[in-house]
Amino acid sequence: MSDDQIDQQLVAKVQAGDKRAFDVLVRKYQNKVIQLVTRLVGDADSMDVAQESFIKAYRAINGFRGQSAFYTWLYRIAINTSKNHLVSRNRRPALQDIDVQDAELYGHTEHLSDVDTPEAQLLTEEIKSQVAESIAKLPADLRQAVTLRELEGLSYEEIAEVMDCPIGTVRSRIFRARAAIDAAIAPLLDHAPERSQP
């Protein structure tokens, strides 16, 4: 099952009244939405606007028919919410007016990282470094499994073929690799600067 298919399944569950599925969707996309909103409205209001975007998405989710990917639909809501926020504050966007395609592209465009907060940039760089270091320390089978998954983007089935092992083993190896990485990353995240909340 692909990422989009999982999203469709989760959306269908939310539409059927299962809020746990929406919790998963929020956790899955919160970082991307926060990044996008921060670039549009600035750091000070980004959390409020991102939160409002998810609430609006939840209220409107019965109108989502799956013509586009869920994250594309969510991005549009986040962009509209950000624009409305800027208008209500009588402000203009810090950047040029952007579209969904731009928003999706922004996450992979280096020079636009200039608008991110120094704290977030620093944390991201530290995490990247720590992840690389943690992966290097992993046993070979775990390192290979998590690398094929995270860096090469292979599915469990494809990894199982490459590593010549059952899919269940692949799943277990990837989880154990992540647990090891998480153990190294958790102190960084625990000491990450707290965001001021209203």
Next chain:
Amino acid sequence: MSEELVSALLDGECDDHEIERALAAFERDEAARAGFSRMQYVRDASRGVVAAFDPSFADRVMLAIGDEIPDGGHGLSGGVSGNVVPLRRRRPVWVQASGFAVAASVVAAVVVGVMVNGPELGEVQLASQNDDSYVSPVAMSAPATVAPATVANGATVQAVATVPQTSPAMTRQAAQLRWAQIEDDQARQLNNYLIDYSNYRSVQGVGGTLGYARFAAHTADYRSQED
């Protein structure tokens, strides 16, 4: 075991049954939820997503949603749209001022036009009212039908229908009378103009704008091209 399931959910490697089990783990195990958030953050950071880590963000969203039920499936409510709307930009002051100036100019032109043409229109109206030879179509209407009606006490009253009834012949007669009032040279000018206008309008591509010229030329001192 539940965290392994959550890890598989992160990768989209769950079947329907496993999704349900993962959601159950999500609901009962706070550590599973926190672990999912951290794994997702690490993945996003590794892929270049720069965002502050906020472990309580999802909890706040879910708290804000509370027991709320999503809106009905017929469209999006509350102005929420899946389409990106253009940012409403405030128009500069000079644009608003120029719009006001244009509107004021149009109003002034209309007022001047009424002031210039007003007396003539008034005179025409008064002339029509004082001219004994003028017979209005309404005045030439056939007498209204008078139908006797009997009320409860036996008295007969006349119910008069006041709706004018105009036959085509009477309308035609009124038109002929009205036409006779126009002075001869005006009639000649108008006839000439109508003939020339019809000829000119038959030329392809110029018919659209001349409808307005018809009104402008009605009282003009027009001479046909043959003269």
